[in-house]
Amino acid sequence: MNSLLKRKSRGDAWFDIINYTMLTIIMLLVLYPLYFVLVASLSDPNYIYSGEVWLFPKGFTLDGYERIFSDSSIWIGYGNSILYATLGTLIGVAVTVFAAYPLARKDLAGKSVIMWFLLVTMFFSGGLIPTYLLIKDLHMLNTIWALVIPGAGGVFNVIIVRTFFQSSIPDEMWEAASIDGCSNTRFFWSIVLPLSKSILAVMVLYHVVGFWNGFFDALIYLNDESKYPLQLVLRNILVQNQVNSGMMIDVESYAAKMRVTELIKYGVIMVSSLPLLILYPFLQKYFVKGVMIGSIKG
Numbered sequence: 001m002n003s004l005l006k007r008k009s010r011g012d013a014w015f016d017i018i019n020y021t022m023l024t025i026i027m028l029l030v031l032y033p034l035y036f037v038l039v040a041s042l043s044d045p046n047y048i049y050s051g052e053v054w055l056f057p058k059g060f061t062l063d064g065y066e067r068i069f070s071d072s073s074i075w076i077g078y079g080n081s082i083l084y085a086t087l088g089t090l091i092g093v094a095v096t097v098f099a100a101y102p103l104a105r106k107d108l109a110g111k112s113v114i115m116w117f118l119l120v121t122m123f124f125s126g127g128l129i130p131t132y133l134l135i136k137d138l139h140m141l142n143t144i145w146a147l148v149i150p151g152a153g154g155v156f157n158v159i160i161v162r163t164f165f166q167s168s169i170p171d172e173m174w175e176a177a178s179i180d181g182c183s184n185t186r187f188f189w190s191i192v193l194p195l196s197k198s199i200l201a202v203m204v205l206y207h208v209v210g211f212w213n214g215f216f217d218a219l220i221y222l223n224d225e226s227k228y229p230l231q232l233v234l235r236n237i238l239v240q241n242q243v244n245s246g247m248m249i250d251v252e253s254y255a256a257k258m259r260v261t262e263l264i265k266y267g268v269i270m271v272s273s274l275p276l277l278i279l280y281p282f283l284q285k286y287f288v289k290g291v292m293i294g295s296i297k298g
Helices: 002-006 010-041 045-049 063-069 073-104 111-123 128-137 155-168 171-179 184-192 194-213 216-221 230-240 251-296
Strands: none
Touching: 010 251, 045 251, 063 251, 073 111, 073 155, 073 194, 073 230, 111 155, 128 216, 155 194, 171 184, 184 194, 194 230, 194 251, 216 230, 230 251
16 A cells, blocks of 8 residues: 555545545445444344344344244245246346347347337326236236246346447457358357346345335235245235234233344345345356446447
8 A cells, every 4th residue: 555655646645545535434434334233133132122233242142043043934034035037037137138139230220219218108107006917917916927027138238238239249240250151140149248247246136135025916915825925925924023012912922022023124134035046146247237238338
Protein backbone atom coordinates (compact mmCIF):
# COMPACT_ATOMS: atom_id res chain seq x y z
CA MET A 1 0.00 0.00 0.00
CA ASN A 2 2.82 2.42 0.91
CA SER A 3 4.71 1.71 -2.36
CA LEU A 4 1.49 2.27 -4.27
CA LEU A 5 0.93 5.63 -2.58
CA LYS A 6 4.50 6.75 -3.36
CA ARG A 7 3.90 6.30 -7.12
CA LYS A 8 0.81 8.50 -7.03
CA SER A 9 0.29 12.20 -6.54
CA ARG A 10 -1.03 13.49 -3.23
CA GLY A 11 -4.43 14.18 -4.81
CA ASP A 12 -4.68 10.67 -6.25
CA ALA A 13 -3.68 9.18 -2.91
CA TRP A 14 -6.38 11.14 -1.06
CA PHE A 15 -8.91 10.16 -3.72
CA ASP A 16 -8.04 6.48 -3.22
CA ILE A 17 -8.23 6.79 0.57
CA ILE A 18 -11.64 8.49 0.44
CA ASN A 19 -12.84 6.03 -2.21
CA TYR A 20 -11.80 2.95 -0.20
CA THR A 21 -13.26 4.46 2.96
CA MET A 22 -16.62 5.10 1.30
CA LEU A 23 -16.68 1.63 -0.28
CA THR A 24 -15.86 0.04 3.07
CA ILE A 25 -18.68 1.94 4.78
CA ILE A 26 -21.16 0.97 2.03
CA MET A 27 -20.01 -2.67 2.22
CA LEU A 28 -20.55 -2.70 6.00
CA LEU A 29 -24.00 -1.13 5.59
CA VAL A 30 -24.93 -3.89 3.12
CA LEU A 31 -23.39 -6.83 5.01
CA TYR A 32 -24.22 -5.93 8.60
CA PRO A 33 -28.01 -6.54 8.42
CA LEU A 34 -27.37 -10.06 7.14
CA TYR A 35 -24.68 -10.63 9.78
CA PHE A 36 -27.04 -9.36 12.48
CA VAL A 37 -29.74 -11.80 11.37
CA LEU A 38 -27.19 -14.65 11.63
CA VAL A 39 -26.06 -13.52 15.10
CA ALA A 40 -29.65 -12.98 16.28
CA SER A 41 -30.67 -16.46 15.09
CA LEU A 42 -28.00 -17.91 17.43
CA SER A 43 -28.73 -15.67 20.44
CA ASP A 44 -31.12 -15.76 23.37
CA PRO A 45 -34.11 -13.54 22.41
CA ASN A 46 -33.95 -11.83 25.81
CA TYR A 47 -30.62 -10.29 24.82
CA ILE A 48 -32.06 -9.27 21.45
CA TYR A 49 -34.98 -7.49 23.14
CA SER A 50 -32.61 -5.66 25.47
CA GLY A 51 -30.42 -4.51 22.55
CA GLU A 52 -27.31 -6.32 23.78
CA VAL A 53 -26.83 -8.32 20.59
CA TRP A 54 -25.13 -6.41 17.83
CA LEU A 55 -21.73 -7.99 17.04
CA PHE A 56 -21.51 -11.49 18.61
CA PRO A 57 -24.15 -14.03 19.76
CA LYS A 58 -25.16 -13.77 23.42
CA GLY A 59 -26.77 -16.69 25.22
CA PHE A 60 -25.84 -19.03 22.35
CA THR A 61 -28.68 -21.34 21.34
CA LEU A 62 -29.68 -23.48 18.37
CA ASP A 63 -33.25 -23.86 19.56
CA GLY A 64 -34.65 -21.89 16.61
CA TYR A 65 -32.92 -24.07 14.02
CA GLU A 66 -33.89 -27.25 15.91
CA ARG A 67 -37.54 -26.21 15.81
CA ILE A 68 -37.34 -25.32 12.11
CA PHE A 69 -35.58 -28.50 11.00
CA SER A 70 -37.73 -30.73 13.24
CA ASP A 71 -40.61 -29.98 10.88
CA SER A 72 -40.39 -32.64 8.15
CA SER A 73 -42.20 -30.40 5.68
CA ILE A 74 -39.14 -28.18 5.41
CA TRP A 75 -37.20 -30.95 3.67
CA ILE A 76 -40.08 -31.44 1.23
CA GLY A 77 -40.05 -27.70 0.64
CA TYR A 78 -36.31 -27.73 0.01
CA GLY A 79 -36.69 -30.53 -2.55
CA ASN A 80 -39.58 -28.77 -4.27
CA SER A 81 -37.75 -25.43 -4.41
CA ILE A 82 -34.63 -27.06 -5.88
CA LEU A 83 -36.81 -28.79 -8.50
CA TYR A 84 -38.74 -25.61 -9.35
CA ALA A 85 -35.59 -23.46 -9.46
CA THR A 86 -33.67 -25.96 -11.62
CA LEU A 87 -36.45 -26.70 -14.09
CA GLY A 88 -37.69 -23.10 -14.17
CA THR A 89 -34.18 -21.77 -14.77
CA LEU A 90 -33.53 -24.21 -17.62
CA ILE A 91 -36.81 -23.29 -19.32
CA GLY A 92 -36.48 -19.57 -18.57
CA VAL A 93 -32.90 -19.21 -19.83
CA ALA A 94 -33.70 -21.25 -22.96
CA VAL A 95 -36.78 -19.16 -23.78
CA THR A 96 -34.88 -15.91 -23.14
CA VAL A 97 -31.87 -16.83 -25.28
CA PHE A 98 -33.93 -18.30 -28.13
CA ALA A 99 -36.08 -15.15 -28.20
CA ALA A 100 -33.19 -12.70 -27.89
CA TYR A 101 -30.83 -14.07 -30.53
CA PRO A 102 -33.14 -13.70 -33.57
CA LEU A 103 -34.08 -10.20 -32.36
CA ALA A 104 -30.37 -9.32 -32.30
CA ARG A 105 -29.93 -10.29 -35.95
CA LYS A 106 -30.34 -7.58 -38.58
CA ASP A 107 -31.74 -10.04 -41.14
CA LEU A 108 -34.86 -10.89 -39.07
CA ALA A 109 -37.94 -9.65 -40.94
CA GLY A 110 -40.46 -7.74 -38.80
CA LYS A 111 -38.06 -7.39 -35.88
CA SER A 112 -39.35 -3.95 -34.86
CA VAL A 113 -42.98 -5.16 -34.89
CA ILE A 114 -42.13 -8.16 -32.71
CA MET A 115 -40.24 -5.94 -30.26
CA TRP A 116 -43.19 -3.55 -30.15
CA PHE A 117 -45.56 -6.39 -29.20
CA LEU A 118 -43.12 -7.57 -26.53
CA LEU A 119 -42.76 -4.08 -25.07
CA VAL A 120 -46.54 -3.68 -24.81
CA THR A 121 -46.63 -6.60 -22.37
CA MET A 122 -44.25 -4.73 -20.06
CA PHE A 123 -46.83 -1.99 -19.51
CA PHE A 124 -50.12 -3.91 -19.72
CA SER A 125 -50.77 -7.27 -18.06
CA GLY A 126 -53.85 -9.45 -17.84
CA GLY A 127 -54.16 -9.14 -14.07
CA LEU A 128 -54.50 -11.77 -11.38
CA ILE A 129 -57.97 -13.17 -12.15
CA PRO A 130 -57.55 -13.51 -15.96
CA THR A 131 -54.16 -15.11 -15.37
CA TYR A 132 -55.65 -17.54 -12.86
CA LEU A 133 -58.45 -18.44 -15.29
CA LEU A 134 -55.88 -19.00 -18.03
CA ILE A 135 -53.83 -21.31 -15.82
CA LYS A 136 -57.02 -23.16 -14.89
CA ASP A 137 -58.12 -23.56 -18.54
CA LEU A 138 -54.67 -24.90 -19.37
CA HIS A 139 -55.17 -27.52 -16.62
CA MET A 140 -52.01 -26.44 -14.85
CA LEU A 141 -53.58 -25.77 -11.42
CA ASN A 142 -51.85 -27.68 -8.61
CA THR A 143 -49.03 -28.74 -10.92
CA ILE A 144 -45.39 -27.76 -11.17
CA TRP A 145 -46.07 -26.14 -14.57
CA ALA A 146 -48.15 -23.40 -12.96
CA LEU A 147 -44.97 -22.19 -11.26
CA VAL A 148 -42.33 -22.60 -13.97
CA ILE A 149 -44.16 -21.82 -17.25
CA PRO A 150 -45.78 -18.38 -16.61
CA GLY A 151 -42.51 -16.87 -15.40
CA ALA A 152 -40.29 -18.48 -18.03
CA GLY A 153 -40.08 -15.56 -20.43
CA GLY A 154 -39.37 -12.02 -19.27
CA VAL A 155 -39.23 -9.15 -21.78
CA PHE A 156 -36.75 -7.23 -19.63
CA ASN A 157 -34.36 -10.20 -19.70
CA VAL A 158 -34.86 -10.63 -23.45
CA ILE A 159 -33.86 -7.00 -24.00
CA ILE A 160 -30.71 -7.39 -21.88
CA VAL A 161 -29.64 -10.58 -23.71
CA ARG A 162 -30.49 -9.13 -27.13
CA THR A 163 -28.36 -6.06 -26.39
CA PHE A 164 -25.50 -8.32 -25.27
CA PHE A 165 -25.66 -10.27 -28.54
CA GLN A 166 -25.75 -7.05 -30.59
CA SER A 167 -22.72 -5.68 -28.72
CA SER A 168 -20.61 -8.83 -28.48
CA ILE A 169 -21.39 -10.84 -31.63
CA PRO A 170 -20.55 -8.67 -34.69
CA ASP A 171 -22.29 -9.31 -37.98
CA GLU A 172 -18.90 -9.80 -39.62
CA MET A 173 -18.44 -12.94 -37.54
CA TRP A 174 -21.63 -14.45 -38.97
CA GLU A 175 -20.70 -13.39 -42.48
CA ALA A 176 -17.28 -15.04 -42.17
CA ALA A 177 -18.83 -18.21 -40.72
CA SER A 178 -21.50 -18.39 -43.46
CA ILE A 179 -18.85 -18.07 -46.18
CA ASP A 180 -17.21 -21.15 -44.69
CA GLY A 181 -20.52 -22.99 -44.93
CA CYS A 182 -21.65 -22.62 -41.31
CA SER A 183 -25.41 -22.90 -40.76
CA ASN A 184 -27.42 -20.69 -38.45
CA THR A 185 -27.84 -23.51 -35.95
CA ARG A 186 -24.14 -24.40 -35.95
CA PHE A 187 -23.19 -20.72 -35.58
CA PHE A 188 -25.53 -20.32 -32.61
CA TRP A 189 -24.37 -23.43 -30.74
CA SER A 190 -20.64 -23.33 -31.61
CA ILE A 191 -19.90 -19.59 -31.57
CA VAL A 192 -22.66 -17.51 -30.00
CA LEU A 193 -23.27 -19.54 -26.85
CA PRO A 194 -19.56 -20.09 -25.95
CA LEU A 195 -18.98 -16.32 -26.27
CA SER A 196 -21.99 -15.52 -24.08
CA LYS A 197 -21.07 -17.24 -20.81
CA SER A 198 -21.26 -14.00 -18.82
CA ILE A 199 -24.81 -13.09 -19.85
CA LEU A 200 -25.91 -16.73 -19.48
CA ALA A 201 -24.54 -16.72 -15.92
CA VAL A 202 -26.47 -13.51 -15.20
CA MET A 203 -29.67 -15.02 -16.56
CA VAL A 204 -29.14 -18.17 -14.48
CA LEU A 205 -28.71 -16.03 -11.37
CA TYR A 206 -31.79 -13.91 -12.15
CA HIS A 207 -33.99 -16.94 -12.72
CA VAL A 208 -32.67 -18.97 -9.77
CA VAL A 209 -33.22 -16.05 -7.38
CA GLY A 210 -36.68 -15.42 -8.79
CA PHE A 211 -37.85 -19.03 -8.57
CA TRP A 212 -36.19 -19.61 -5.18
CA ASN A 213 -37.78 -16.56 -3.55
CA GLY A 214 -41.14 -16.91 -5.28
CA PHE A 215 -44.07 -17.96 -3.13
CA PHE A 216 -47.05 -15.94 -4.42
CA ASP A 217 -47.67 -18.16 -7.46
CA ALA A 218 -47.52 -21.24 -5.22
CA LEU A 219 -49.97 -19.60 -2.83
CA ILE A 220 -52.41 -18.96 -5.69
CA TYR A 221 -52.04 -22.07 -7.83
CA LEU A 222 -51.12 -24.93 -5.42
CA ASN A 223 -53.52 -26.73 -3.09
CA ASP A 224 -51.42 -29.80 -2.28
CA GLU A 225 -49.03 -29.05 0.63
CA SER A 226 -46.64 -31.75 -0.59
CA LYS A 227 -45.91 -29.47 -3.58
CA TYR A 228 -45.26 -26.31 -1.59
CA PRO A 229 -41.88 -24.60 -2.21
CA LEU A 230 -39.57 -23.78 0.69
CA GLN A 231 -40.68 -20.16 1.00
CA LEU A 232 -44.31 -21.17 1.50
CA VAL A 233 -43.36 -23.90 3.99
CA LEU A 234 -41.27 -21.41 6.01
CA ARG A 235 -44.10 -18.89 5.91
CA ASN A 236 -46.49 -21.50 7.31
CA ILE A 237 -44.02 -22.43 10.08
CA LEU A 238 -43.65 -18.76 10.99
CA VAL A 239 -47.43 -18.18 10.94
CA GLN A 240 -48.08 -21.27 13.10
CA ASN A 241 -45.70 -19.93 15.73
CA GLN A 242 -47.13 -16.41 15.75
CA VAL A 243 -48.41 -15.24 19.13
CA ASN A 244 -52.12 -14.50 19.46
CA SER A 245 -52.36 -12.22 22.49
CA GLY A 246 -56.13 -12.79 22.71
CA MET A 247 -55.60 -16.50 23.44
CA MET A 248 -52.73 -16.05 25.91
CA ILE A 249 -53.72 -15.58 29.54
CA ASP A 250 -50.48 -16.58 31.23
CA VAL A 251 -47.86 -13.83 30.89
CA GLU A 252 -44.97 -16.30 31.14
CA SER A 253 -46.42 -18.45 28.37
CA TYR A 254 -46.91 -15.37 26.24
CA ALA A 255 -43.28 -14.28 26.78
CA ALA A 256 -41.98 -17.81 26.05
CA LYS A 257 -44.00 -17.97 22.84
CA MET A 258 -42.64 -14.57 21.82
CA ARG A 259 -39.08 -15.79 22.33
CA VAL A 260 -39.69 -18.86 20.18
CA THR A 261 -41.26 -16.72 17.45
CA GLU A 262 -38.27 -14.38 17.49
CA LEU A 263 -35.83 -17.28 17.18
CA ILE A 264 -37.76 -18.88 14.34
CA LYS A 265 -38.09 -15.56 12.51
CA TYR A 266 -34.33 -15.04 12.26
CA GLY A 267 -33.67 -18.74 11.61
CA VAL A 268 -36.16 -18.82 8.74
CA ILE A 269 -34.39 -15.91 7.03
CA MET A 270 -31.05 -17.70 7.23
CA VAL A 271 -32.44 -21.06 6.06
CA SER A 272 -34.10 -19.48 3.02
CA SER A 273 -31.10 -17.29 2.10
CA LEU A 274 -28.29 -19.84 2.54
CA PRO A 275 -28.52 -21.57 -0.89
CA LEU A 276 -28.37 -18.23 -2.73
CA LEU A 277 -25.44 -17.06 -0.57
CA ILE A 278 -23.58 -20.24 -1.57
CA LEU A 279 -24.45 -19.88 -5.28
CA TYR A 280 -23.69 -16.18 -5.76
CA PRO A 281 -19.85 -16.27 -5.37
CA PHE A 282 -19.60 -18.78 -8.24
CA LEU A 283 -21.51 -16.45 -10.61
CA GLN A 284 -20.25 -13.11 -9.30
CA LYS A 285 -17.26 -12.91 -11.68
CA TYR A 286 -19.64 -12.98 -14.68
CA PHE A 287 -22.25 -10.71 -13.15
CA VAL A 288 -20.77 -7.22 -13.68
CA LYS A 289 -19.59 -7.93 -17.24
CA GLY A 290 -22.84 -9.54 -18.33
CA VAL A 291 -25.15 -6.93 -16.84
CA MET A 292 -23.09 -3.91 -17.89
CA ILE A 293 -22.71 -4.97 -21.53
CA GLY A 294 -26.26 -6.23 -21.77
CA SER A 295 -27.99 -3.22 -20.24
CA ILE A 296 -25.89 -0.21 -21.27
CA LYS A 297 -24.44 -0.76 -24.72
CA GLY A 298 -26.47 -0.84 -27.88
